[in-house]
Amino acid sequence: MDASTGDERISGADFHRASGVEDWRIVATGPQAVFLATSLEHATSLVAPIVAAAASAGVLPDVDVRPEAVVVSVPDRDFQGIPAGAPAFAAEVSRAAAERGLAADPSRVQAIQLYVAQHSGADVRPFFLAALGYEPLGDGDAVDPLRRGPQLAMNPISGDAAGRGRTHLDVFVPADQRQVRVDAALAAQGRLADDSRAPMWSTLASPDNHGVDIAGWPDARD
Structure with missing residues (x-):
């Protein structure tokens, strides 16, 4: 059971069918996106929107902030599937990143x-x-x-x-x-x-x- 969303899970295919998740890919640790930044200040501008999106969607993301990029993941913490709120969270984070000029680079996901x-x-x-x-x-x-x-x-x-x-x-x-x-x-x-x-x-x-x-x-x- 996921601590934040109950026991509702979705498959990788379900995630990819959702709207607004084109920046995201699924790896062994769950859905992940990489948003390129020009500085640490630029990267940190995405943190508050990520926190807000996580609270709204009921997920617990991992966020790695570097001067070069922000790496955002929705970990499958108990290996029972992707939390059902992940697509809504991913779409909102992508929207916020685009507004702030942090371009997604799916080739960096791993x-x-x-x-x-x-x-x-x-x-x-x-x-x-x-x-x-x-x-x-x-x-x-x-x-x-x-x-x-x-x-x-x-x-x-x-x-x-x-x-x-x-x-x-x-x-x-x-x-x-x-x-x-x-x-x-x-x-x-x-x-x-x-x-x-x-x-x-x-x-x-x-x-x-x-x-x-x-x-x-x-x-x-x-």
Whole structure:
């Protein structure tokens, strides 16, 4: 149940069908938009309208204010779906940003998660909770309580190899930016390891074989 909107949730497709949300994309952390600013003062001019829109729509957004941009997200705090008030909030924030000359740049939207390989017989989550100051989420994940750092997912693996991990990064980008990001990584000496799940995600390897999944999911999901 969402603390501010009750238990009413919507899907990503429902969100994208709403009016006024063209600036927004859905990544692993929920709907997100990036509004470019020319200074810190310019960026902070959007804060009061965001607060007002959040109160009106009954959502609890995350707001990251930098001199270059304002990043606004509607986090899915319990992974039960997008709060029903998110489209109304998003549309109002976009309107306020346009009025203040903060241009939206959907290509800057992204979320990063770290998938930690866990060999059989090991329980690595307590270590990462302690080392990073994270909190447990569900049966195997770990999250920054203030949602600053990437979410961690503990992934059991088979074929144990002593002294070797298979941790990899997941990079969630808008669906219309996935191939752009994949092409850029390949041009930077990356290798396409597995494209069988495209356009949901593609698995790439760095020149020294570190793994990165570049995902258009969940923005691409109906």
